[in-house]
Structure formats: structure tokens, C-alpha cells
Amino acid sequence: MTATHASAESLFTAGRSHSSWLPKPVSEAQLRALYELAQWAPTSMNCQPMRLRWVVTAPSKQRLIDCLYEGNKAKSEHAPVVVIVGQDLDFPATLPRLFPHKTDAQAYYSGKPDLVASTALRNSSLQGAYLIMAARALGLDCGPMSGFDMQAVDAAFWSGTTVRTNFLCNIGYADHAQVKPRGPRLPFDEACTIV
Numbered sequence: 673m674t675a676t677h678a679s680a681e682s683l684f685t686a687g688r689s690h691s692s693w694l695p696k697p698v699s700e701a702q703l704r705a706l707y708e709l710a711q712w713a714p715t716s717m718n719c720q721p722m723r724l725r726w727v728v729t730a731p732s733k734q735r736l737i738d739c740l741y742e743g744n745k746a747k748s749e750h751a752p753v754v755v756i757v758g759q760d761l762d763f764p765a766t767l768p769r770l771f772p773h774k775t776d777a778q779a780y781y782s783g784k785p786d787l788v789a790s791t792a793l794r795n796s797s798l799q800g801a802y803l804i805m806a807a808r809a810l811g812l813d814c815g816p817m818s819g820f821d822m823q824a825v826d827a828a829f830w831s832g833t834t835v836r837t838n839f840l841c842n843i844g845y846a847d848h849a850q851v852k853p854r855g856p857r858l859p860f861d862e863a864c865t866i867v
């Protein structure tokens with residue numbers, strides 16, 4: 673399926689968080705197509721702190737599964753791809769290239785680790801949400817997860833870098849028959865106010 677077939681139904685109302693996967697592979701070309709869409713997420717000062725590790729090989733998969741909480745291990749074991757959504761705390765270094773018209777953009781973050789951390793988390797989370805929607809737009813299913821030992825994943829996959837893990841996402845073709853009933857959503861009048 674191409675992105676042009678995506679609808680509000682496939683992106684939102686029928687879009688679920690999946691845990692059971694069909695034994696159907698996902699190609700590198702699909703992962704590249706996925707990033708091609710997800711890259712258009714808006715980020716503050718176009719900073720794009722998200723970094724991705726696509727975990728597909730058996731040894732990498734095992735290293736990751738060793739870091740997961742028990743209840744999540746089988747979910748990733750059977751997913752053809754698990755993507756580690758990371759956040760690069762050195763994102764200010766890319767600002768001269770990504771936001772060239774603001775010449776003091778990099779300096780703005782200098783000596784402000786809390787601002788760097790909150791900016792990296794906020795924007796990589798937004799990019800990660802776009803990644804999920806991009807996968808759905810391409811006919812893939814997702815299962816985001818935060819139930820894992822974050823320091824262990826950092827050590828196993830981002831050692832020697834300035835990247836830290838944000839969340840994981842299983843990607844593939846889900847067994848839709850296995851998905852649990854949909855949880856309720858907060859209604860407009862509880863979640864929102866118009867001021």
C-alpha cells in the first residue's frame with residue numbers, strides 16, 4: 673500500500689497498538705519509505721533530535737529482548753522490526769545546518785542541559801509519533817513500548833554516542849484477531865477547554 677491510500681480510518685480510528693505479529697517480513701526499502709514520510713515532522717528550530725536504530729537481525733533482537741520487561745519480550749520477539757527511537761542530546765551541533773537563518777541557534781542551548789534534555793525529549797517524541805503514523809500510512813502496524821530497562825538499552829545500542837533511548841516500537845503486520853478491545857478515550861469536555 674502506498675501513502676496515497678491512507679485515510680483517517682487507517683491512521684486513527686482503526687489504528688491500534690499491536691502486540692501479536694504475522695510472520696511477514698518488512699524490507700529495508702519499506703523502512704526507508706517510512707523515514708521518508710516521518711522526516712516531515714515539525715520540530716522546534718527544525719532540530720530533529722530523533723535517531724533510529726532498526727533492530728532486525730537475530731543477534732541484535734536478542735540483545736534488545738534481554739533489556740525488555742518480561743511481559744514485553746514475546747511482543748518484540750515475533751515482530752519483524754523493532755525500532756529504538758532515540759534522542760540525540762547533541763542536537764544543537766546540527767542547528768547551523770538545519771536552521772541556518774538563525775545564526776545563534778546553537779549558542780542558545782550552550783550550558784543549558786535541562787533545556788537540551790526537554791527539547792530533545794519533546795521533539796523526538798513528536799517525531800516518534802509521526803513515525804507511527806507514517807508506518808500506518810504505509811499499511812504497517814505498530815506497537816509502541818516503554819516497558820524496558822532504559823539504561824540497559826542505552827548501553828547495548830547507543831554506547832559511545834550522545835543518543836539516549838526515548839521509546840521502542842514494534843513494527844510489522846499485526847495479527848488483528850489478537851488485539852485487545854479498544855480502551856476508552858477521554859471525551860472532549862473532560863480533556864479540553866476552549867478559552
Ligand SMILES: Cc1cc2nc3c(=O)[nH]c(=O)nc-3n(C[C@H](O)[C@H](O)[C@H](O)COP(=O)(O)O)c2cc1C
Nearest residue numbers: 687688689690691744816817818819820839854855
Ligand atoms: C510511549 C508508549 C509506551 C507504551 N508501552 C507499552 C509497553 O511497555 N507494553 C505494552 O504492551 N504496551 C505499551 N504501550 C501501548 C499502550 O498501552 C497503548 O498504546 C494504549 O493502551 C492505547 O491502545 P490503542 O492504541 O490500541 O488504542 C505503550 C504505548 C506508548 C505510546
